Amino acid sequence: MQYFKADETSESTLRRFLQDVDAEAVDAALYGWLQSLSRKDTTLAIDGKTLRGAYQENGRKIHLLSAFLQQKCVVIAQCPVDSKTNEIPALQTLLGPLDIKDHIVTGDALPYPERHGMLHR
Numbered sequence: 001m002q003y004f005k006a007d008e009t010s011e012s013t014l015r016r017f018l019q020d021v022d023a024e025a026v027d028a029a030l031y032g033w034l035q036s037l038s039r040k041d042t043t044l045a046i047d048g049k050t051l052r053g054a055y056q057e058n059g060r061k062i063h064l065l066s067a068f069l070q071q072k073c074v075v076i077a078q079c080p081v082d083s084k085t086n087e088i089p090a091l092q093t094l095l096g097p098l099d100i101k102d103h104i105v106t107g108d109a110l111p112y113p114e115r116h117g118m119l120h121r
Contacts, residue, residue, distance in 0.1 A: 034076040035099065043070040044100060046107040048087045056083060065090045067098060 038044070045068045054062045065087050066078040077098055081090045095105070 031077075031097075034074065037072050037074060038069055038076055038099070038103070042102065043104045043106065044068070044076075044098075045070050046091065046094070046105060048081060048090075058083065063087075065094050067094055 046065065047068060048063060048065045051062045051064065056062055060083040063081040063083070064078045065081050066075045068075050077094055079090050079094045081087050
């Protein structure tokens with residue numbers, strides 16, 4: 001892969017470059033970096049959002065559940081919410097890989113049954 005200058009880059013060159021990127025490697029690197037940020041931020045907010053103008057193949061809108069570091073103002077993880085359910089099953093999927101020990105986890109309108117409210121490790 002060749003490097004290129006930003007002021008000489010055409011849309012097609014940039015597209016080819018991005019198509020060659022190992023998406024899983026980039027995802028792993030970003031995830032590691034975002035996890036390192038969470039070690040210094042003790043408050044993690046969980047919130048669900050429906051994306052405007054984005055639809056699944058079945059025509060339903062896309063709904064994501066996100067984990068947001070409040071002091072850093074950055075989303076460190078997100079996962080899709082199945083269109084046939086609510087945010088509760090996605091909560092364990094979202095928090096599963098995160099190190100939430102010694103963190104305060106909050107949620108706004110997320111319906112927390114008692115068994116999910118005690119997901120601390």
